[in-house]
Amino acid sequence: MKKEPVFQKRFEDLNCCVIVPTYNNAQSLGSFLADLKLYTNRIIIINDGSTDDTSEILKSHLELHHIEHLENKGKGMALKTGFRSAEDLSYDYAITIDSDGQHYPDDLDVFLTELESRQPGDPEVLLVGDRNMGRDGIPGKSSTGNRFSNFWFLVVTGIELHDTQSGYRLYPVQLINSLKLITWKFELEIEVLVKAAWRKTEVKNIPIKVLYQEGERVSHFRPFWDIVRIVLLYMWFVLVSFFYIHPRNKYQDFKNKGFKKFWKEDIIKSQEPPHKKAAAIALGIFVGISPFWGLHTLLVFTLAAVFKLNKVIAFLFSNISIPPFIPIIIYASFQFGSLLTGKGFDWDLKLQNFDTGTDVFMGLWQYIMGSMALAIVMAISLWIVFYFLFSIFNQKQVVKP
Template sequence: MLELEVVKEELKRLGIVVVIPTYNNEKTLKRVLDGVLQYTSAVIVVNDGATDSTSAILATYVDRIDVVTFEQNKGKGMALRIGLQRAKSLGFSYALTIDSDGQHYPQDIPKFVAELANATAPVLLIGSRNMTHDSVPKKSSFGNRFSNFWFWFETGVKLTDTQSGFRAYPLHAISKRFYTRKFEFEIEIIVRAAWRGVVVKNIPIQVLYDPEERVSHFRPFKDFTRISVLNTVLVFLTFFYILPRNFFRSFKKKSFTDFVKENILGRTDSPVKKALSIGLGVFMGIAPVWGFQTAITITLAVFFRLNKVLAFAFSNISFAPFIPLIIYASLLVGGLVYPSSATALRIEGMSLDTIKSHLSQYIVGSIILATVMALLFGFVSYLFMKFNRQRSVSAN
């Protein structure tokens, strides 16, 4: 742990300001402020329309802190947004946020400072609380696990705590505009930071949940609904924008030779990984997702860390000359398990109207056909690559 004077100097050198959003936390606000002021006088407090004695408490610190006051409560997310904007406008590089409800210990500030002092690139730090502590409410522990899962799903980054409000934000690396205003803002900002390439990581901190002092403004139904809606949007963006974007960015960064070696020949890829990639491509090429095949294929390949180019190449099995044949085969297979009473099928007459009149039959058949062909192509390619690799080893 850094000594107090060293921490003070590092806070100034690194350009760190402490931002404290507060709403009706009169029992704990003074204790938090006094603890923070031991380390720095660079403090911004956002009074989110408090109706208790918060204004009177802040008035006693008038010459020591910067206060932003809302006439009406706007939500924690909006308080943080304004606080971060204020910090950036004042020329700070990092904003260290801490809740005013007393659950965080200002004594953990040196941990953030030490981590930021050693950082070689912009990093967003989130204090990781011991959620198994007896004082932690079960609903908070569950909510944190729920949030951790979705953050991993949307970014591929595993964290132990994504809901802690004790954080360090790199002000010049995070997004400039945000869309959420309540508790869900703290999810939006870390997901979008990860999407921008900012390192998001946890550091261990202490936590205290005192039921007699702590006032929580989290509304289980409304705020959980907001968070669920946000995660739905973020998952959609992950699959249809972020992962395909990352794939094409990686393509641009490599020379054509390196790209072919890594993604097509895949020297480091095992035969199993290549076979799975080919199977995925074949499945998506036949499955009834016309118009979305490329986006979904690349997204799934990136998400499951498969060979993206192999998957993309084999998803084009449904190129123009083969489309009527694939539709016809799908309808025939579908007819075995889901027969239709519509008119008889002929390959030369395949059209959109044919699919419409045999829609259920086509969907069922295409999924079965896609699965069978994916398994067949994957298995055959695996045997071929396994044999080819063994022969290369024998030759050497």
């Protein structure tokens, strides 16, 4: 009697499957599938137009669900085919795993355990295997690219991950199929992460093992073109997140809670220490006064991510540059610039004084200098004020019975 796969019952209880996209991995595919079948037979294989012996190898695994692309379409398209097939087969979750031999099938346990720990009412979850890219033995180009992706993922979503490029993941099938995905190669895995996070999905890393054997492993990642596509994708996400997603989310939070509750829950009672909350306010004020009009939202979220400051607080205070205050900010900046250039305060400032191109250029330079100086002075001053205010408030919270 044939023994049931080790995790079969757990896969059935969770209504989960495994999706394996493969392209010209005949060297590792046979042994990989033999290992994978020890844990479950709920496997969907997408042969993405392989030209090696992949098709012959798959004939030895006819009990698994096969899908053939007649020509190579890219990993992203293979994954989309797998997700659609998983939904057609009524699966709720799918774990994707690469067929090049770098992933260990016994790590399926990590994903299943995390999914089993979910409680009713918890948000939907998307799990990404964390390969510990900083350890010895990981190729430098892989760890560098991963750090780049991790940073920009943090910027556009506010979620910190240590590994955004691992192909070993658990996806909620219906959610993924509801996303409008426009990419078709390796960058689709990043597109899915970002768009799922924007849908309020809990995106998190879980630790996995990884085997790197550069001499034996077949990789279809093309460093130049695939990186170019990833960079362009993040550029688009930066624009969308800074000018739509982040402001929309903060406005919705503010609208739903009201000013008093929003201030109390999102600012006063945030877990950051006083100096970091004050720094977030200072950053918002600095950006809001700075002369980079049209880029304030982009700057405040980027700098908040770089310095690991509270994005809500920084964004809220960057809105000092709203229409009623704009004339005051420009006037004060120009006066600061006049002072810095040795002219003193120009109380007789009039537009008629700018009657030549040189006057306009010098006036603009004076404004830019003054704007930066005013931004720095106001940021430092408000950091001091709010640092003491938050410190006093925290002390009252501690001694409160």
